[in-house]
Amino acid sequence: MxxxxxxxxxxxxxxxxxxxxxxxxxxxxxxxxxxxxxxxxxxxxGRQNLSTETYKTTPEKFSAKTQAMVDKYTVRTETDQKIPVVAPPADVDVYLIARLWSWWPMLELEKGKTYRLHLTAMDYNHGFSLQPANINIQVVPGYEHVVKVTPNQSGTFSIVCNEYCGINHHTMVGRIYVK
Missing domain, CATH: 1.20.5 (Single alpha-helices involved in coiled-coils or other helix-helix interfaces)
Incomplete structure (x- = not known):
């Protein structure tokens, strides 16, 4: 051969x-x-992968749920854009919106309490990267991603978008405070 x-x-x-x-x-x-x-x-x-639920949604429905949560649980505002800081009680659904170059609102959670964190993107794919906890979720428009979160340490945590979403991608940061 x-x-x-x-x-x-x-x-x-x-x-x-x-x-x-x-x-x-x-x-x-x-x-x-x-x-x-x-x-x-x-x-x-191994506690390596998050078990999430995913549902179809629309920007209007998700915005309404988020606004209702913000209206009910806002404790203060921060930054020049006056982003609300929301402190919901435990065992409550918490909503977080990703849109071009911002996470809205900021969250203030309690250590040891469990929350259902709902995430969606209003415009493009975004990445939810919680630092320094190293939790990563891809947030897709039209889908509501639900993650059960129980903070186990106090501090200030940064939310970073790890999916390139445009020219101001580097400014897309948010904050979660854990008391």
């Missing part, structure tokens, strides 16, 4: 496997099974 000339018998799959080929196929299959099992294990026990 030559590498230049085509094989005389073109039905290559009918040829018997060489011992080395069979060994590599077995190793590859075993590795695939290990990786598959590890994905399930790490999701359940």
């Amino acid at each position: 030559s590498a230049i000339l085509p094989p005389a018998d073109r039905l290559w799959w009918k040829h018997p496997l060489d011992r080395v080929e069979g060994t590599w196929i077995a190793i590859a299959f075993a590795w695939c099974m290990v990786m598959f099992i590890m994905m399930i294990y790490w999701h359940a026990y």
